[in-house]
Amino acid sequence: MRTDTAPAVRLADYAPTAYAIPTVALDVRLAETGTLVTATIAFTRRDGTPAGAELVLDGDELDLVSAALDGAPLAPDAFTASADRFVLKAPPAGPFALTLTTRLDPATNTKLMGLYRSSGTWCTQCEAEGFRRITYFLDRPDVLSVYTVRMEADRTAAPVLLANGNPVEAGDAGDGRHFAVWHDPWPKPAYLFALVAGDLAVLKDEFVTCSGRRVELGVYVEHGNVARVGYAMDALKRSMRWDEEAFGREYDLDVFNVVAVGDFNMGAMENKGLNIFNDKYVLADPDVATDADYAGIEAVIAHEYFHNWTGNRITCRDWFQLCLKEGLTVFRDQEFSSDMRSRPVKRIADVRTLRSHQFPEDGGPLAHPVRPETYKEINNFYTATVYEKGAEVIRMLKTLIGDEAFRRGMDLYFERHDGDAATIEDFLACFAEAADEDLDAFARWYRQAGTPTVDVAEHYDAAARTYTLTLRQTVPPTPGQPDKLPHVIPVRFGLVGPNGGDMAHAGVSGAEVRGDVIVLTQPRHTVVFEGVAERPVPSLFRGFSAPVKPNVGLSLSDLTFLMRHDGDAFNRWQASSTLAMTMLVAGAHAARRGGVPRADAAYVDALGEIVGDDRLDPAFRALMLAVPGENDVARELGDDVDPDAVAASHRALRVAIGTRLKPVLSTILAAEDPAAPFAPDAAGAGRRALVNAAGDLLAATGEAAALDRLAARFSAATNMTDRLAALTSLVHRDAPQADAALAAFVERFGGVPLAVDKWLAVQATAPLGRTLDRVAALTAHPAFSFRNPNRTRALVGSFATLNPTQFARRDGAGFDFVADVVRRLDDSNPQVAARILVAFRSWRSYEPERRARAEAALRRIAAKRPLSRDVADIVERTLA
Incomplete structure (x- = not known):
């Protein structure tokens, strides 16, 4: 490995490959100490490619054993081969087949890309550029091929042999070995290739499609875990039915298999017909999985299944179009989860994720458009911008053109581009045609980075009975894009009257209005509502209709009014969040000056009314209690951030809420039915979320009775949701009972890796001065391993991203610790190292002393030699 100085890849330089690959036949001989892969690859020259033009194939740390052309061994002077490149100097003019045999060592593949072993199981990860670690290939998404795979392995070590597509043949191979042949009839890019071989248990089921075809389903896991895959299977079947009903998409193979592995860099992978998952998104039972785990399993199972059409049947032409499959599929899984659970609660949760992950990305040195125009390392562009903001762009498109036109556009996209490697332009053209609308200006959302700000001024003229909104949008400069054009921004609105209902108006002028949506297209719009009887309170960006930062400038009394009365659940929550943020920012400034942060009594009282109203969804009431996090406050402050002052303000507001609302919160706790059976549905999850939020706020006061109650809840908990909530509150409050609870937890669950991750994360996120020493010590714990991405993310990733006061300690020790981990991981798993390194993205926002220490840690990483391309890029x- 070396520090990579290769030139950037540019969208503008795209050109098709000189050769196409109609078919690929792989013969994979799996072995303990070495695996042989023989690839017979059929090539045809594309139109315009000169006869005899050399063929250049990608490789990555490959060891070539032999090479043959049309069955005859190649002469040594007919080709060149290195670890990362194979060149056939003078290919035949007509179609030809190249047979290449490579030798792999999956057991030492710590990068977890290509073919590797996880707990004795052979498995693959080929997105984005992992197939070139298996054989030399034109490893890019616009090369679509039909694959046939023969696998052979020791029958005892790997009784299960799986690959893409449908099973064709299986049998004995002699010497205690056996084989299986799989064929995938649908052309796919190499990044969707997959195989799995190992000694695995399976839960089988079947699904009958809308046309009556029977599909055999299988979820494969390590022995002893089958009892924990029932929910994943149920989520898969619900996903298949929902995609038929919501998008008209029927599954297209005879089998669909999911395999869960313990060592995986990503959440999951949508390989055609053979999804490979990080086991945290498959395994669940009430004793080891929280409600958040169940919701995550449901969403990720759905996401990877939905890729069958939005990603597999229609893939992306090049990696610049990544949002075409990821943003679109995130939108689809969000809609699925909204239909399975509470739509308003799901929307609030998604927006919180967007703001906590994507907004900082948009506002820092790693900002890039939803469709970037250049990259050095594609693995670093699997980002919140591509996924979450990409989904928001799809949602805006649906809001603008309406539900019916959006469905027509999706149907046209599936019809026109099935089997294609498509682009954003291909996608948008379908909706422009379906809606008969010019979407050229809307496409700026794909080209321009940065989060727009929309400033709003209001004026009510009682004599004229008019109400005027002036909306100004600005898009900030971002790296490489100093100047921006205005976006098309849909503003879903309501005018809330004194009785709490939406007011009618006689007409509107000044901007395009489609029903309850104002369409902004220019830097400034003045919108005049006629026939408005009295001054309303504007409820803007209902349902978060655009990924922008609105600055409406409402008074505290107006915000409190919306918090109590807005008919849009999202904006009720938004009003509460805005009020809390106003107090938190003011409190951070006060704490910085040595003052005392204060809470607004009217806000706390309104909050009490809402959370005490048992007519409302408990999950919504729990979200209302969750004030903005410390990282959110730091982002709002912008510059010269002192994390300790932010933490003091955050702590003070939570103490104020817990103290003033003690009667309401205590009533919520008292109403809990401890004998109620656990069900991982929205209703049960909502009730548990509300009870645990109430208990945590009472514990924030530090009262001994509240901490004793938490300790008792921990001991009596019958499910992981309640158990982990109580443990987190005890540890984060530095309660006297915390160490005993931690010991009891690991004694009971020390043999369950996914529970160990929770135990590690609880300690890593504790806002305590001794946390760094504890985290460092835990890296030597027998349950921890830097070789396992889940363990590393749970401990080091949680510390770096979710513990701002300790990661950004004034003495710089937190920065240094994470920098040391990044340098260490860079040698074994650069992809995970780069993801952890992203925690430094907001380093310039710290106050000068912390900023200097963060920069020193970053420069120490940059000085490492050798340095992987993944880490060097970030x-x-x-630092730029």
Whole structure:
């Protein structure tokens, strides 16, 4: 490995490959100490490619054993081969087949890309560029091929042999070995190739499609875990039915298999017909999985299944179009979860994720458009911008053109581009045609980075009975894009009258209005509502209709009014969040000056009314209690951030809420039915979320009775949701009972890796001065391993991203610790190292002393030699 100085890849330089690959036949001989892969690859020259033009194939740390052309061994002077490149100097003019045999060592593949072993199981991860670690290939998404795979392995070590597509043949191979042949009839890019071989248990089921075809389903896991895959299977079947009903998409193979592995860099992978999952998104039972785990399993199972059409049947032409499959599929899984659970609660949760992950990305050195125009390392562009903001762009498109036109556009996209490697332009053209609308200006959302700000001024003229909104949008400069054009921004609105209902108006002028949506297209719009009887309170961006930062400038009394009365659940929550943020920012400034943060009594009283109203969804009431996090407050402050002052303000507001609302919160706790059976549905999850939020706020006061109650809840908990909530509150409050609870937890669950991750994360996120020493010590714990991405993310990733006061300690020790981990991981798993390094993205926002220490840690990473391309790319952009 070396520090990579290769030139950036540019969208503008795209050109098709000189050769196409109609078919690929793989013969994979799996072995303990070495695996042989023989690939017979059929090539045809594309139109315009000169006869005899050399063929250049990608490789990555490959060891070539032999090479043959049309069955005859190649002469040594007919080709060149290195670890990362194979060149056939003078290919035949007509179609030809190249047979290449490579030798792999999956057991030492710590990068977890290509073919590797996880707990004795052979498995693959090929997105984005992992197939070139298996054989030399034109490893890019616009090369679509039909694959046939023969696998052979020791029958005892790997009784299960799985690959893409449908099973064709299986049998004995002699010497205690056996084989299986799989064929995938649907052309796919190499990044969707997959195989799995191992000694696995399976839960079988079947699904009958809308046309009556029977599909055999299988969820494969390590022995002993089958009892924990029932929910994943149920989520898969619900996903298949929902996609038929919501998008008209029927599954297209005879089998669909899911495999859960313990060592995985990503959440899951949508390989055609053979999804490979991080086991945290498959395994669940009430004793080890929280409600959040169940919701995550449901969403990720759905996401990877939905890729069958939005990603597999229609893939992306190049990696610049990544949002075409990811943003669109995130939108689809969000809609699925909204239909399975509470739509308003799901919307609030998604927006909180967007703001906590994507907004900082948009506002820092790693900002890039939803469709970037250049990259050095594609693994670093699997980002919140591509996924979450990409989904928001799809949602805006649906809001603008309406539900019916959106469905027509999706149907046209599936019809026109099935089997294609498509682009954003291909996608948008379908909706422009379906809606008969010019979407050229809307496409700026794909080209421009940065989060727009929309400033709003209001004026009510009682004599004229008019109400005027002036809306100004600005898009901030971002790296490489100093100047921006205005976006098309849909503003879903309501005018809330004194009785709490939406007011009618006689007409509107000044901007395009489609029903309850104002369409902004220019830097400034003045919108005049006629026939408005009295001054309303504007409820803007209902349902978060656009991924922008609105600055409406409402008074505290107006916000409190919306918090109590807005008919849009999202904006009720938004009003509460805005009020809390106003107090938190003011409190941070006060704490910085040595003052005391204060809470607004009217806000706390309104909050009490809402959370005490048992007519409302408990999950919504729990979200209302969750004030903005410390990282959110730091982002709002912008510059010269002192995390300790932010933490003091955050702590003070929570103490004020817990103290003033003690009667309401105590009533919520008292109403809990401890004998109620656990069900991982929205209703049960909502009730548990509300009870645990109430208990945590009472514990924030530090009262001994509240902490004793938490300790008792921990001991008596019958499910992981309640158990982990109580443990987190005890540890984060530095309660006297915390150490005993931690010991009891690991004694009971020390043999369950996914529970160990929770135990590690609880300690890593504790806002305590001794946390860094504890985290460092835990890296030597027998349950921890830097070789396992889940363990590393749970401990080091949680510390770096979710513990702002300790990661950004004034003495710089938190920065240094994470920098040391990044440098260490860079040698074994650069992809995970780069993801952890992203925690430094907001380093310039700290006050000067912390800023200097963060920069020193970053420069120490940058000085490492050798340095992987993954880490070099992130650190260079972060320091730029």
